[in-house]
Amino acid sequence: MSEKPSDDEPSASELPDDAWEQFLRDAERNSQPSVPKEPSARARMVTERLRQQEARGESPPGWRTGPAWQEMNGRAARRRKLWAVLGVPLAVAVALVALKPSLLPGDPFGTDESPAAASPLPDETAAPSAAPGASDPETPTLDKPFAGSPALRWADGEAGIVLPEAEAVGPVPKDRVEQALKLTKKLLVGANLDPKAVRGARPEAALSVLDPKQPGVLDGLGTALRSPSRKHDPVTLFSRFDPDEVRPVGDVIKTRGRMTFKKGTQGGVAVRADYTFVYPVVRADGPTEVTRTIVRRVLDVELADPARYQVTQGRLLLMEYDQEIGNSSCDVHDGYLHPEFPSSGPTGAEPSGPTTDPYDRSKDIDHDQDECGTVSRT
Template structure:
């Protein structure tokens, strides 16, 4: 009997932390104290005064583990699986086709046919929030600065059930946004959005699986957004929070270094109204 893999398509990130710079929720970078000159963002080097300053640029920050046999998967198959997972991370978090154009074709084409079929209707239909834990899409009207996103994290593999290789990914992506029409000085976090994505991918092979279930799937998904527009988050997109119109938000409970650390525990609080 052939097995057909099934996965829930509704995925929401566990937490949303919003960096409160001014002490006045809902007025980030506005009515509070202006940042000192030493803390003002340089839009030519937007990450300079953040924990991501020395991280790798873009896909260079996504490294794969050494190839070795894992369970019934040969070293060559493991290397191919981790390469595919890296390609999926690039397509879902860094490729302008997804980030800017919200075009999921490349990303979905890398997944098993059955999971791609489940996810496709959620794009471009007003249901983007159901896939926001899997991909990064910029809110319409927002733009990234020319600086490449910064990336830090790790990937590891282990044997799964029969015919399965599990690839654990744990990455933080930092995006730098433009700051148009802003008169007051902005601190660096005014234009940075941080996305933590802990996703477990599963490569399935063998005669026990139906043809549409062969290939790459996602299973366990966790993570959060930090210093994000609550308005954009509510729609399933990302944007910097300096122009957020959301009237209230909860101050983050941890220092910002924690939210940049891929090894830190996933915070349980949410800074955006539910």
């Protein structure tokens, strides 16, 4: 015989088991739930079942012992302890990043404007519109010989001589154009980047590219290398340093420039190369003060047609060449470049020309400027 609940009490059949279980758990924790004043037969039945489960050790989680909430509370306590341990160093790190965001890897806020953090410059494919911007006023060292120089972002050595895509020029086929470009690069490397030649040795690799049938060229260069003078000075084509005076810092020479080509006047293809090389050096006698010499070279060469002209197959005609040298003593014509160091005065003639920026590749070389000037930076 079932019991009929009073009008103000919910029917036991309408309350699921989990509701009554929650009520009993609340009762165990001395809570004050809103429940019927007298449990129904359903409630008594659920209570009896829970007591039997407890006697058999089968109490559900949360019944009397409450392992679930105890474990959860323990985990929460451990998290609070962990955050307490991490809190101080984390606060310090946040403060440091707030003061200097560039400490974050990758500089996500773009705050580090130093050249060292900047990516390498893309290849130069046309004349720049202006000189490079000002660099941080850092002093070059043995470990960082290009510190404070725009060349820090330039390519290293041969990597800076990127050949343009070859294509046919009039009757000159693509493969001949490609050959001319490669020979021009070989000339530039042999004259300005070959380690032995830079240290004062004879630039054999560069000389081997030039046509021996071109009147006066190789003879004139040979004279300049043997007996340098104002009229025949090898530094007008070759970058050479006196090994008794200075030695290079490391193996890297920074390079930047471009190469173009067009139809030549000797039945072949004409190539123009315009490149700047930056050489960090120290004195040979031991002091570690670093300085840099900057050399810009513009060469016009041609791979002529041997079927029409008296030329050597696979050799270049040297049509014209010019140079602009920054930070080398004036009016010294002994076949070498002579870098000047900040700690010592000029070793050559007193500069009388204008001040120029040796890194400015936006202008042509001034052919009419014979006076020896000064540079605005090295």
